Amino acid sequence: MDALEWARWQFGITTVYHFLFVPITIGLAFLVAGFQTAWVRAEKRGDPYAVRWLKLTKFYGKLFLINFAMGVVTGIVQEFQFGMNWSAYSRFVGDIFGAPLAIEALLAFFLESTFLGLWIFGWDKLPRKIHLACIWIAAFGTALSAYFILAANSFMQNPVGFKLNPDTGRAELTDFGAVLTNKVTLVTFPHTLAGCFLTGGALVAGVALWHVMRDKPGTDADKRAYRSALKVGGWTALVATAALFITGDTQGKIMTEVQPMKMAAAEALYETQQPAPFSLFTIGTLDGSEPIYSIEIPGLLSFLGTGSFDGQVQGINDLQAEYEQKYGPGSYTPIIPVTYWTFRLMITFGALAGLVALWALWATRRGRTPKTKWLRWAGLSLPLLPLAANSVGWIFTEMGRQPWIVFSQLKTAQGVSPSVGTSEVITSLTVFTLLYGVLAVVEIGLLLKYAKAGVPDVTPPPEKPEQTDQPLAFAY
Amino acid sequence: MELTTVWFILIAILWTGYFVLEGFDFGVGMLLPVLGRAHGDKALAERRRRVLINTIGPIWDGNEVWVITAGGATFAAFPEWYATMFSAFYLPLLLILVALIVRGVAFEYRGTRDDPKWRRRWDACIVIGSAVPAFLWGVAFGNIVHGLKIRPQPLPNGPLEYVGSFWDLLNPYSVLAGATTLLLFLTHGAIFLTLKTSGDVRDHARSVASKVGLLAAVLAVAFFAFTFSYRATAASIVLSVAAVAAFAASLLLIRVRRGQRPGTRKEGWAFAGTAACIALTVISLFVALWPNVFPSSLLPEWSLTAQNASSTPYTLKIMTWVAVVFTPLVLLYQGWTYWVFRKRIGVEHIPDGAH
Incomplete structure (x- = not known):
């Protein structure tokens, strides 16, 4: 294998890995924001069990943060990798591709990181509604970042709004509006976002179902919390599955046309x-x-x-x-067994997630506590199914484009960095794979630990920020 | 002004913002083993460490986005520069990425298990993860100012590619540049801590800042002198001198004490001094570089410049509008975060237990 093959493996491994965390982050950000909104509203109308929503906010908020950290740090690799391993590609498309990437950082990443920082540490520092706004802004930021990076990716699938400069041999932007409204972007964005909501919903529902079925003695508020989470997560997953089929169908038609x-x-x-x-x-x-x-x-x-x-x-x-x-x-011609099977597995995994969510909702309707072993196993698979579907879906999308890196314009083999040697790429591939492997073990261990521990005991934060010299409400 | 010039300035601003902001959180990270001690009192030492980490807790991630934006903006505005630079600095960037990965995860994970061994490991990640980029970014900029083995591949009209090796990147000048940024960030971080902590940590940070600062000042002067021998203009020399002056002022201010009441120290001004020093240093290097962005040490004509590395005017125009509209907004809300978390933190503010 030469540097090109290694670089492709590296891009594949680091990207699939990165995209395990992204959909959880996007899906959970909105769901946690929803839980916190429910809490603020329930408190206001004097709901005696309002605290269950705060418990859910903190519980899933914790899982969200464990996951967010991984999404952020593995994301930096993605941005650097274009220049490090794909410099010829970067030269070819830089005039077009760089803009959405830069805009993503300036518009979305700053929003996400800043307002998430405010949300994590600001429970006792900000008025309640402003603190709530922070998580919504961060969630909005995650969706915004999805849009710009998908616009960049869609250019690779269906290049629009450019012309080829014969003097330099490079693609030059002629219509940025066309790049941002690429029909592939317009359909991939809702499809990806639906995938994120399926991922988030399935995670919320899967963890809640486990606690409901375990039926451990706990406070009334805790039990109600899991039931609420199961409902919210289950319905989110169901609606998202439907949205995935509808948007996927449209995507298929556009793909038939452009690729x-x-x-x-x-x-x-x-x-x-x-x-x-x-x-x-x-x-x-x-x-x-x-x-x-x-x-x-x-x-x-x-x-x-x-x-x-x-x-x-x-x-x-x-x-x-x-x-x-x-x-x-x-x-x-792409590698047919890969495209054939990833396409089928994507649909299968996604559909299964939807079915398990439906089953979980049905089995727990009106306060029922199911005992069947099968549902327990299905429930454990629930958070994993969408992750698998997301991964094979992207492998299909990217492998199905081969041998092109930019469809009809530049082949993958022409995009690789000529100045980076095989040994360097093998080094980085090894380092990333080992590091990512270790971090995966650590991350899964933490997620399991906090998911098992269940909803925490909470003391509602003050209505208005504290002026006195109290210990911090949250500290690393 | 030509748009390529505008973008040269904007990229300089992004790197300036990155080094001024992440510079102090790198410094805080590196100071963990120094300021996070308490003469054998383990519980107090752990509290001190948490004080240090929590001074940057809500903001380090936002600071880091500056480098992501700098990378993305370079890609958009100067694709040739982005392509050549990122592939030339392949292994150093790999190290930087690994460092930033373990560091970012460490902040988030170190408190998730109540286990001293667990925390010690993540602390090591924070220290190494802060020191490695603090050093290597300096090495990278040293190499850029020095010039690299760049030539058209293939000759005569191919893209300008790096043809040197990893070892070419480690030369006395670039290592000096790395040591300088490392020590500048250490001092910057220590002074940030005098501004953001209270009690013993604050006093200890002040004494560390004074000591490390002296060494940093010596290295900075040597670095500038070395720089002038490679690349200098009247403006870059003036800016370098101003950088050193700001740093010296900062070291003096940190020692000034008026009256006995706490809070009368000039820590805010001292921090402004190191911030100004870092900003002026970055700006002076960019001024010295102009119009080159990635100069060739083999032949001046083979250098990447703001003109031959840039995107088309149309792309630059769009990007300029985006930057003009959104950069002030980012500054506004990032500034607000600093305001929200403006209070000093002491060991008494650290809640009990893991989170």
């Missing part, structure tokens, strides 16, 4: 077909030869790709021939 090869690769559809079936499952090599066994739903791929049950979907062989004509000799 037909990716759609064909998702299906291992070698020959152009009309109508095209959707393959559920295949046993075989997926190399275009007759599969040993496969289940297909007639016409469904046509519907997903074109909106009509007998629309034509282009196959890999035709597209390969077409691209060779257009872009010169070479393979324009």
Whole structure:
């Protein structure tokens, strides 16, 4: 393997790792903000169990912070990596790609970090409503950052708003509005955000379900807290699953239009077909030869790709021939088993998460406490399923674009840093993998510890900031 | 003014903001083992450490965003500079990233288990995670000012790439630059602590600031003298002298004591002095660099400049509008955070137990 392959592995590993934390952060930020809002409102109307919402705010807020730290520090790697490992790519797209990245930092990262700092340490320093506003602003910041980074990524999938400068051989921005309203961005943003809400909702519901089923003696407020969390998390996950299917469907149609090869690769559809079936499952090599066994739903791929049950979907062989004509000799086909299976697994994991959430809600309706072992196991898998779906979804999106780094413009092989040697990339890949591995163990240990410990005892913070010389309400 | 000039200035401002702000939180991190002791009283030592960490608790992450913004802005405004610099500094940046990762996680995690061994390990992460970038950013800037082995790859018209090795980056001048930033940040952090803590920690921080400050001053003077031999303009020399003067003033102010009442010290002004010194140092280096952004030591024509490394005027125009509208807003709310958490912290303010 040469530096290019190692650099690709490094980008893949660090990015998938980073994106385990991002959706939890985005999803939980909004849910914690919701819990805190519920507390402020419940206090105001004199709800005797108002404190349950504060307990949930602190409980899930803690899990959120453990996770946020990892998201932040692994995110810096992402920004530096473009220049470190992909300098030729950075030169090629810098005029376009750098802007959303810089704007993301200036608009979103400052908001997130500053207002989260205020939220963590400000319980006794800020008036209640301003303190509440801080978590909402931080949550808004996380969503904003998703938008800009997805705008940057969407340019790689569907480059718009630029022209190629023949003198420098580089892409130059001609219409920034077009970059920000790229149709791929417009549909990927809601899809990704729905994925984040599924992740956050599933985490909240999964942890709450475990506590509900454990049925440990506890205060009334604690029991009510878990039930409320289960409801909020479960419904969030359900609605998010529905949103994922709707936005995913739109995404499929746009993908068929702008990256037909990716759609064909998702299906291992070698020959152009009309109508095209959707393959559920295949046993075989997926190399275009007759599969040993496969289940297909007639016409469904046509519907997903074109909106009509007998629309034509282009196959890999035709597209390969077409691209060779257009872009010169070479393979324009992604690794089919990877695209085929990641696409299916993404849908499966996402759907399963939705189903488990539904099951959990049903089994606990009107105060029921389910005892079945199966639900307990399903509940434990609930927080993990969306993480798996997010990961394979992105692996599909990025691997399905290959061999391009910027579709139709620049190949991945041309994007790598020429001045960085194989040994350097192997060094960094090793360091990141080991460090990330250790941190994963630490992080999971902490999440389990705090999730098991359950909702904390809380004393409601003062209505107005303390003027006296009290100990800090929160300190590292 | 040309937009490339505007962006050269803006990038300089972002790095200035980063070093002034994160400089003191690096300093606080490095001082953990020095100021977090209490002559064998373990409980008190732990409280002191928590005092130190909590002075920067709510703000360090916001400070760090300055470097992310500097990186992103360089990418957007000077893609060639971003590409060449980040790939040239591959291993140093790897070390910096590892340091920032363990440091950031350490702040958040050290209090999550009530276990002295656990905390000791994270403390080590904070110390190393603060010292490594404090040193390596200096090494990086030293190399930029010195010039690097950059040439078109392939000749004659290929992109300007770094052709040196990792070891070329470690030369006497760049190591001196690293040692200078490290000691400047240490002093800056110690003076920040005199401003933000009370009691024994505050007194101890003051005496550390005086001692480390003297060493830092000596190194800074040597660094500037060395710098002038490579790259200097009248303006950069004036700015360097002003930087040293501000630092000297700061060291004097930290010792001044008027009356016996606490709070009459000039710690605020002393902190302004080290902040000004760091800002003036960064600005003087950028002034000395202009119009180069990443100079070649092989041939001046092979240098990356604000002109040949920049984005198109259209991109720069958009970015200028974004910066003009949002930078003041960021300064405003970051400033407000500092105001909210303006109170001094003493051991008596540290709540019991882990969080």
